[in-house]
Amino acid sequence: MNAPAYNFAYLDEQTKRMIRRAILKAIAIPGYQVPFASREMPMPYGWGTGGVQVTAAILGPQDVLKVIDQGSDDTTNAISIRKFFAKTAGVATTTATDEATVIQTRHRIPETALHANQVLVYQVPIPEPLRFLEPRETETRRMHALAEYGLMHVKLYEDIARFGHIATAYAYPVKVNARYVMDPSPTPKFDNPKMDNCPALQLFGAGREKRIYAIPPYTQVVSLDFEDHPFEPYRFNAPCALCGAENSYLDEIVTDDKGGRMFVCSDTDYCEGRQAAGHHGSLSAAPYKEKAQEKSNG
């Protein structure tokens, strides 16, 4: 017998139906966390089991998949999930944001603007934005039911009282379609404005916590703030050292043991694309074209 060891995209059909029904309800109620019967996946919790299940439920043979981990296509997590779907679903994979139809992400939204034919799937560790304020699920559920979000504003206010500004830098709470307060997953708050009125469908999967939620395209997503302390996307005060981008989110890279460091785009595809287009930063070793030349010669 040469029967394949897995169903297409790993999950069995009954599981996919269950997840698909949850996704439809999630889209119908923007920002509401739909409980679902999360399965054990062949990877540990915390490695994107929720995102992987959502991706597996929507993925088809025509799709082109991109997986990023903190903006990078080249980290262990991103590569292993990309290989997982290349193996179990035989889908084409890419690192180019533009070419992808399904993008699974951990903790970043690509810098390149998304378009209407794309689905962005987030891996979510803790879907409940109120969890650290109220540990009881029964209570947080009631707070969502009553749209009772004062506690979240108190938390942001305490930031201001203690630090003089809202110090929440990632997993910054948002209000979706003027109703549900939602955790955007631990993306830097720099990415929050990209969620608002986004042409692409955004799906969120939390495997351990067994929740799926969604932001439909062209939906209002507002970062919580105060009139006198408006939301400000955080950014380093320097351009990318490799591509010179002034408007992208930067990672700090330690370069030696003497305190040397550089700041580079966390979105590797965006950075490489800019370098290929001739942009370079203060620490580019050589113009990109020369490096490419060397590579092809060597």
Added chain:
Amino acid sequence: MTTIAELPPGFADKVLSAQSTFRSVMDAMARPGSVQRIVPMAGAPGMMMRGTAAIALTLFDHDTPLWLDARMSESSDVTKWLKFHTGAPVVQDSSIAAFALVSDGGALPPLERFALGSSEYPDRSTTVIIQVDSLTAGRSFELRGPGIDGVATLQASIKPFDLFERLRMNEALFPRGIDVVLVADDAVVAIPRTTRVVSKGS
């Protein structure tokens, strides 16, 4: 008597057909008012349309209590086909149904009789699938809401004629509410509970 061998077939390729059908329904739900096409086709029993049959095969199973309108539930072709291919239990009580299949929109019961979900669990609501005459011609409706860039225009010939007036209850009920999927042959349009009709012409 219909034997299993005489039942219209399900999907030729269960896995990929269900995936393709789901993506059409998901796109419809994510972009209310847009007409999506369901490509893979299965056999459809009785008065069930091709699109409805494909959606049934994609989303129904033993976990989804199913409510059928009078015309559907009286057709043994339909009930046998659903039972054989999906295994979904058919219930008389519409308020516990996960899905409702309506072939005769004129006889659509009051929407309050379906499950509206609770404030804590608004997802535990009925998705009402209504077969309509056309989703490309007829009266025009202007829709607004999440998933729509500004205004979407839907031209459709729908029964009941006052469907969108009835759906206005979603406005006050939110986050509870009814999500509707309209099917005309292989075309599908979704009207989730967040969609508002702003005006309509003739």
